[in-house]
Amino acid sequence: MTRLGYVAAAVALAxxxxxxxxxxxxxxxxxxxxxxxxxxxxxxxPGATWAAVPMGAASGADQFWQLFLLPAGGSxxxxxxxxDIATNGALILAxxxxxxxxxxxxxxxxxxxxxITTTRDGGRTWATLxxxxxxxxxxxxxxxxxxxxxxxxxxxxxVTTAGPGGGWTTLTTRYALAGTPAARACALTGLTAAAYTxxxxxxxxxxxxxxxxxxxxxxxxxxxHQAAPPLPASLAGRQVxxxxxxxAASGDVALLQAGTGPSASLLAAWTSxxxxxxxxxxxxxGAAHAESVSxxxxxxxxxxxxxxxxxxxxxxxxSWRALPPLPAGRTVTLALPAGGTTxxxxxxxxxxxxxxxxxxxxxxxxxQAIKVPIQYGSSS
Amino acid sequence: xPGMNSGLNVDDPTVVAAFRAALLHQALIILAIFAVLSIAWxxxxxxxxAGAPGARVGxxxxxxxxxxxxxxxFGLLWxxxxxxxxxxxxxxxxxxxxxxxxxxSSPPWVQHLVNWAGTTWSxxxxxxxxxxxWIQAGIGLWLLxxxxxxxxxxxxxxxxxxxxxxxxxxxxxxxxxxxGLTWLFGAPGAALAYCAAGALVALPERSWQSPRxxxxxLAAFGVFxxxxxxxxxxxxxxxxxxISGGRPGTLAGMVQTMAQxxxxxxxxxxxxxxxxxxAWHGFAVNLFVVAGLxxxxxxxxxxxxxxxxxxxxxxxxxxxxxxxLVEDMGIxxxxxxxxxxxxxxxxxxxxxxxxxxxxxxxxxAPAEPAAAPDTIAAGPGASWRDRLRxxxxxxxxxxxxxxxxxxxxxxxxIALGAAPMAAVQASPVASTILAQAVDGSASPVDAPAPGFTxxxxxxxxxxxxxxxxxxxxxxxxxxxxxxxxxxxxxEFRQAGxxxxxxxxxxxxxAVDVNPxxxxxxxxxxxxxxxxLAGVPDWLYLTGSPGPLRQVYRAYGVVxxxxxxxxxxxxxxxxxxxxxxxxxxxxxxxxxGPGTAATKSSFAAELADAATQILRAS
Numbered sequence: 001m002t003r004l005g006y007v008a009a010a011v012a013l014a015x016x017x018x019x020x021x022x023x024x025x026x027x028x029x030x031x032x033x034x035x036x037x038x039x040x041x042x043x044x045x046p047g048a049t050w051a052a053v054p055m056g057a058a059s060g061a062d063q064f065w066q067l068f069l070l071p072a073g074g075s076x077x078x079x080x081x082x083x084d085i086a087t088n089g090a091l092i093l094a095x096x097x098x099x100x101x102x103x104x105x106x107x108x109x110x111x112x113x114x115x116i117t118t119t120r121d122g123g124r125t126w127a128t129l130x131x132x133x134x135x136x137x138x139x140x141x142x143x144x145x146x147x148x149x150x151x152x153x154x155x156x157x158x159v160t161t162a163g164p165g166g167g168w169t170t171l172t173t174r175y176a177l178a179g180t181p182a183a184r185a186c187a188l189t190g191l192t193a194a195a196y197t198x199x200x201x202x203x204x205x206x207x208x209x210x211x212x213x214x215x216x217x218x219x220x221x222x223x224x225h226q227a228a229p230p231l232p233a234s235l236a237g238r239q240v241x242x243x244x245x246x247x248a249a250s251g252d253v254a255l256l257q258a259g260t261g262p263s264a265s266l267l268a269a270w271t272s273x274x275x276x277x278x279x280x281x282x283x284x285x286g287a288a289h290a291e292s293v294s295x296x297x298x299x300x301x302x303x304x305x306x307x308x309x310x311x312x313x314x315x316x317x318x319s320w321r322a323l324p325p326l327p328a329g330r331t332v333t334l335a336l337p338a339g340g341t342t343x344x345x346x347x348x349x350x351x352x353x354x355x356x357x358x359x360x361x362x363x364x365x366x367x368q369a370i371k372v373p374i375q376y377g378s379s380s
Numbered sequence: 381x382p383g384m385n386s387g388l389n390v391d392d393p394t395v396v397a398a399f400r401a402a403l404l405h406q407a408l409i410i411l412a413i414f415a416v417l418s419i420a421w422x423x424x425x426x427x428x429x430a431g432a433p434g435a436r437v438g439x440x441x442x443x444x445x446x447x448x449x450x451x452x453x454f455g456l457l458w459x460x461x462x463x464x465x466x467x468x469x470x471x472x473x474x475x476x477x478x479x480x481x482x483x484x485s486s487p488p489w490v491q492h493l494v495n496w497a498g499t500t501w502s503x504x505x506x507x508x509x510x511x512x513x514w515i516q517a518g519i520g521l522w523l524l525x526x527x528x529x530x531x532x533x534x535x536x537x538x539x540x541x542x543x544x545x546x547x548x549x550x551x552x553x554x555x556x557x558x559x560g561l562t563w564l565f566g567a568p569g570a571a572l573a574y575c576a577a578g579a580l581v582a583l584p585e586r587s588w589q590s591p592r593x594x595x596x597x598l599a600a601f602g603v604f605x606x607x608x609x610x611x612x613x614x615x616x617x618x619x620x621x622x623i624s625g626g627r628p629g630t631l632a633g634m635v636q637t638m639a640q641x642x643x644x645x646x647x648x649x650x651x652x653x654x655x656x657x658x659a660w661h662g663f664a665v666n667l668f669v670v671a672g673l674x675x676x677x678x679x680x681x682x683x684x685x686x687x688x689x690x691x692x693x694x695x696x697x698x699x700x701x702x703x704x705l706v707e708d709m710g711i712x713x714x715x716x717x718x719x720x721x722x723x724x725x726x727x728x729x730x731x732x733x734x735x736x737x738x739x740x741x742x743x744x745a746p747a748e749p750a751a752a753p754d755t756i757a758a759g760p761g762a763s764w765r766d767r768l769r770x771x772x773x774x775x776x777x778x779x780x781x782x783x784x785x786x787x788x789x790x791x792x793x794i795a796l797g798a799a800p801m802a803a804v805q806a807s808p809v810a811s812t813i814l815a816q817a818v819d820g821s822a823s824p825v826d827a828p829a830p831g832f833t834x835x836x837x838x839x840x841x842x843x844x845x846x847x848x849x850x851x852x853x854x855x856x857x858x859x860x861x862x863x864x865x866x867x868x869x870x871e872f873r874q875a876g877x878x879x880x881x882x883x884x885x886x887x888x889x890a891v892d893v894n895p896x897x898x899x900x901x902x903x904x905x906x907x908x909x910x911x912l913a914g915v916p917d918w919l920y921l922t923g924s925p926g927p928l929r930q931v932y933r934a935y936g937v938v939x940x941x942x943x944x945x946x947x948x949x950x951x952x953x954x955x956x957x958x959x960x961x962x963x964x965x966x967x968x969x970x971x972g973p974g975t976a977a978t979k980s981s982f983a984a985e986l987a988d989a990a991t992q993i994l995r996a997s
Contacts, residue, residue: 055945061863064945079944084896086862087945110866113905115897130901131860167901350944375946379862 035289035306037243039065039090039106041139042294042302042335042345047072047098048122049337050080051294052091055347055372058330061109061380065091066372068345068352069122070337071099077345077354079372080123085115086379092135094144095247096120104142104152107134109379116142116150130167132160139293140193140245145200153194159204171202172224177217182224186213193245195252198272203227203252205242212236216245216254229269229277231258238265243290248299255293255301262287270299270316278316296336304334312342327355327364343367350374385480386502386814387973390473390715394817395505399471402510406796410514413792421785426778443527444588446735447581451523451532453727454539454577458520460711461718462513469715471509472817475502477715483552485559490552497549502977503810507800514797515542518790523581525786532581535787538794539578547571550717562619563608564669564706565634566721573724580731594735595683601729602680605695609673612666622662631666632659635706643712647704654705672698680729685737692733699726809878812988814981818972822956822989825963829854829955830934834891834921837903837913842921845961851886851990852957855969856893856937856950857920859906864952867971867979869910874983876915879990886990888918893932893939893950895925956989959997965989 042051049070056064065087069080081087082103089108096102099122105115116129132152135141141153148164157174178188186208193205197218204224206215212235214228231240238259243266245254251272258265268280288305295301301313302323310323312334326332329346336342340359345352350372355364388395443451464470469477475498483494501508519538526532547554547569554569561567580597587593612619618630628636635655639648658665672694679691703709703722710720766772804811829852833843844852855872857865872888879886892898903920907913912920922928932939940949956965967985972978 066945081943081945083941083943084858084894084948085860085945086947088862105860109862111860111862112909115860115902117896126896128897128899128902130899131905373944375942375944378942378946378949 035291036137037139037290038292038304038331039092039137039139040292040304040331040333041093042296042333042343043093043095043101043246044296044300044336044338045095045097045100046297047100049296049335049343050093050095050101051077051333051335051345052093052103053333053345053347053352054090054331055350055352056374056376061088062374062376063088064372064374064379065089066347066352067091067093067101067103067123068370069099070335070343071122072338075367077343077352077368077370078123079370080119082117082119082123082126085117086111088379090137092139092142094142094150096144097146099123102129102142102144102150104132104135106137106141107155114142114152130162132162132168133158136191138192140195140205143195143247145196146198147200149196149200151194151196151202153191153204157191159191159194159202161202171219172204174206177204177206177224180217180224182217182226183215185226186210186215186228188215192242193254195245195247198247198251203245205245205254207241208239211239214240214256215242227271229254229256229271229279232267232279232282234282235259235265235267238263244293244295246295248295249297251299253295253299253301255290255303257285257290258282264289266290266303266311268301268313280313280316281319283311283320292333294334294336297338300336302334302336302342304332308332310334310342310344312336314340323357324363327353327366329353385476385498385973385975386472386505386810386977387975388472388814388817388978390469390477392472392817394820395472395813396468398506398813399468399509402506403466403513406510406514409796410789410793413796414789417785417789417792420777421780421782424774424777425780442740444585444735444740445738446594446731446733447585447588448527449734450577450727450731451527451536451581453731454574454581454724455520455523455535457574457719457724457727458516458523458539460520462515462517462520464711464717465509465513465516467715470512470717471505473715474505474509474512474717475499478717479550479552482550482555486552486555486557490557494549494552499976500805502975503980504801504804506811506813507804511797511801514793518792518794518797521793522787522790525783525790527783528585531784531787533584534582535790536578536581536583540575540582541578543571543574543578547575560617560630560634562612562631562634563605563673564612564631564702566707567608570710570718570721570724573721573728576728577724577731588735589740591736591739594732594737594739597728597732597735598680598683598688601732602677602682605673605677605680607677609670609677612673613670619666620663622659622665628655628659629662632656632662638706638708641708643708647708647712650705651708669698680732683736688733688736692729695729696726699723807984809874809984809987810977810980812981812985814978815985818978818982819968819970822965822967822985825955825966827963829957829961829963830931831961832891832921832927832931832934834923834927834931835900837900837907837920837922839900842919844957847887847889847957848961849959851959851993852889852955853886853986853990854889854891854935854955854957856932856935856939856953857890857906858894858897858948858950859892859902859920860894860897861947863947863974864971865906866910867974868952868954868969868982869906869912871969871971871979871982871986873910873912873915873918874980875986875990876917878983878987882991882994883917885994886917888915890918890920891931892920892922892928893937894948895928895939896948898922898925898928954986956986956993958993964993 051068053066055066056062067081068077070077089106092104094102100120102118114132114135117126119126134155136153136155143151150162152160159171160168161171162168174191177183187210189207189209191206195203202219204217208215216228217224218227235258241257243255243257254269256267264285266283269277271277290303292304299315303311308326311320327346329348331347333345342357344355352370354368356367479498483491522535526535551569556568621629639652639655676691676695679687699722707720831844836842876883876888903922912918938951942949952970954967954969958964
């Protein structure tokens with residue numbers, strides 16, 4: 001090889017090496033996807049309001065979910081986190097009568113199944129129910145029927161049920177449900193909630209790929225039936241996601257999001273027989289998105305929006321009402337205890353501050369402060 | 381990268397003490413080997429006159445200067461590397477502090493390959509650490525001690541072989557498959573220079589008798605440097621920007637990262653200062669580097685003495701500047717394993733230059749002595765079979781030089797380092813030193829094991845007394861535990877696998893340590909989670925809270941509720957119960973970091989404990 005050849009070879013090699021060694025520009029991700037709803041929530045039953053709040057670190061092994069109780073008619077929240085289990089993976093609440101609650105612990109770290117615990121006396125004593133396969137990352141992954149039956153939505157999109165004192169059996173899967181005549185019309189893409197009707201029939205909700213279709217299905221007579229509310233004409237043509245589906249005082253309540261991006265809207269629907277639904281006024285989200293949803297007595301709904309905003313719906317015949325700017329806190333959980341007040345549980349680290357908004361008040365008032373003995377490092 | 385890291389602290393005192401002890405023991409053996417070799421050499425040695433039968437052919441001709449520079453330079457570097465490998469933190473720290481960061485920016489297939497080596501090291505840190513020390517020291521000693529002949533060439537080949545191992549596994553191919561490849565930071569890897577030097581040393585001596593070899597070396601070096609210049613100048617790689625988007629550019633960022641490594645302050649200040657300078661004058665610095673590499677490369681390719689000499693001087697100056705200001709001399713930052721790439725690069729260039737400019741005069745053909753039959757057998761040109769005949773060996777020993785004797789000792793040093801590492805490779809599990817580093821050694825116990833009757837995961841009543849005749853490995857597990865218990869369960873499962881044919885004589889038993897979650901459904905769910913449902917001789921026992929708490933008390937196990945959503949607090953412990961129902965050992969069983977290496981180590985510790993009792997009975 002001539003010297004000129006050496007130089008040419010050097011340049012060629014270098015060009016080749018530069019191609020190998022250059023970092024490729026990461027692909028731009030585009031499009032707006034639905035923001036997942038936080039598992040932070042509160043439920044109000046006849047005897048108490050329960051709230052699940054993430055505390056400690058912002059995420060990871062030092063984030064511990066806490067369970068707080070406000071007895072009906074009471075004014076002080078108390079810490080009632082289920083004992084003897086790490087709550088790093090979030091708590092899923094399923095309301096019971098009286099001061100009862102069923103709590104599912106989502107998988108975390110090396111734990112891959114979900115322990116289920118229950119109390120009937122406001123957290124004084126706890127008992128276990130059969131563990132479920134890992135609960136899905138949605139606030140309505142666990143629900144209870146009045147007779148004690150449980151329904152669980154797993155992270156693998158498998159739906160299981162358990163009778164009182166019995167083990168879990170598979171009811172259906174997302175794929176099986178999507179293949180039924182009832183769900184084919186909606187082009188079901190994923191399950192987001194499980195519940196029971198007042199009569200004890202399983203209810204499932206999900207996201208439909210077909211615009212204008214609402215994915216709520218009831219199981220009766222061995223088959224799945226459409227059980228969704230009709231959409232108002234203004235929302236027809238939008239893709240609908242069922243954010244929440246839960247038991248209300250005398251029936252079920254669903255919160256739907258129609259559309260995505262700036263044109264997205266919220267719509268609540270209530271039913272007592274899954275045939276007739278009452279719809280709320282449509283609420284335009286604008287630039288905001290729903291971060292968490294809580295349920296109050298009589299089918300009331302509180303929605304925490306991005307940007308430290310909140311909206312409430314007192315019930316089927318009410319209109320959306322904007323809350324005053326929410327108090328500061330890394331996580332804020334809205335609760336709607338009986339009596340018309342709205343509580344905001346603002347958590348930062350191991351401190352929880354309860355702010356109260358009395359009916360007709362224009363500003364939040366600090367009502368209580370709770371220090372939680374977080375055991376940092378205990379899960380690592 | 382999974383498995384790469386033992387998870388132990390680099391300066392873990394147990395590992396450091398074991399590493400030191402291993403090095404000390406092996407050093408004593410090496411001293412003994414050299415003592416024996418010296419005595420034997422002194423006893424059989426016959427001083428040889430030049431030209432006498434058996435005298436070394438070619439001894440009158442000096443070793444080519446270029447070869448001598450490479451042989452001695454890289455011999456000293458290998459020795460230095462061996463010494464650096466003996467740093468206390470190297471045994472536990474090399475995978476996490478050296479291998480893993482080096483591989484982190486390489487493509488997945490490189491990481492996969494390197495992960496295998498890192499895992500192997502983390503499973504046997506003492507043997508791997510010591511092996512590396514002695515192999516590198518041995519190669520260095522061999523290169524220094526063997527100036528000529530087959531032994532010297534073999535030393536060169538050893539340098540190539542081990543250099544390739546280091547280049548692939550220790551340097552992730554010198555980072556040539558990673559983005560940001562640059563000569564300034566050592567591309568294409570210091571170990572590749574060791575390989576190149578070893579290959580040159582391994583060439584037949586006649587290759588050094590003409591300037592052609594030197595010209596080829598310099599030209600190849602020139603091509604390499606010109607290529608590196610183009611790479612450095614390539615647009616879009618960020619080397620031209622001192623600051624880009626408010627953040628340090630590629631070069632400034634790399635230098636500033638290097639400055640953050642723990643190292644003496646004056647080095648840190650130098651590197652940090654240069655990083656700041658590069659941030660402000662990124663274009664000028666890169667232009668200087670690109671021009672420098674390009675001009676030197678072209679000068680080497682041209683090969684004219686008038687330009688190669690100043691080019692060599694410039695290259696050495698550039699190497700030294702880079703070595704200090706960019707590579708922080710290699711040995712001061714963190715766990716330095718070698719002085720990085722610039723010194724080897726400079727040595728290679730000097731070797732090539734000397735191979736051109738200082739070609740040895742042709743040696744006169746040695747007069748063939750009238751040799752006795754036994755001397756001819758060991759002479760040059762004799763077959764290996766002839767050389768291994770007793771008479772030939774005796775003659776070789778009698779005429780061996782000091783260098784030959786030291787070379788033989790160096791080979792023994794390499795073998796002494798490599799043998800234990802090769803031996804532990806036969807074991808599928810990690811060394812128990814990791815478990816001891818986490819929890820200390822097992823405590824011997826001699827007491828009857830408290831009896832209990834509980835329910836296994838299948839709903840059957842099980843008595844401890846019913847397990848007489850078997851060794852029982854007993855622990856306490858929380859079925860809803862999110863950290864330690866699943867790891868301990870895996871360690872028990874692996875211990876069962878390690879017991880092999882003895883597994884049927886050992887019961888692996890866990891007792892539910894969480895009275896709230898004591899339903900069978902929970903022990904069964906835990907078994908499914910950990911893949912223990914079908915494991916024979918595995919029992920996960922539970923019962924009502926009352927009887928469970930009695931068992932906790934009897935075995936001194938704590939089970940306490942912690943507030944605030946924390947796990948149940950309990951101690952991680954394992955007991956070894958012999959066939960007669962006597963407690964024989966208590967092991968702290970906190971699984972520590974829970975890496976593949978520590979899990980394997982705990983499993984080995986359990987299996988060893990059971991096996992010892994079985995063997996003793």
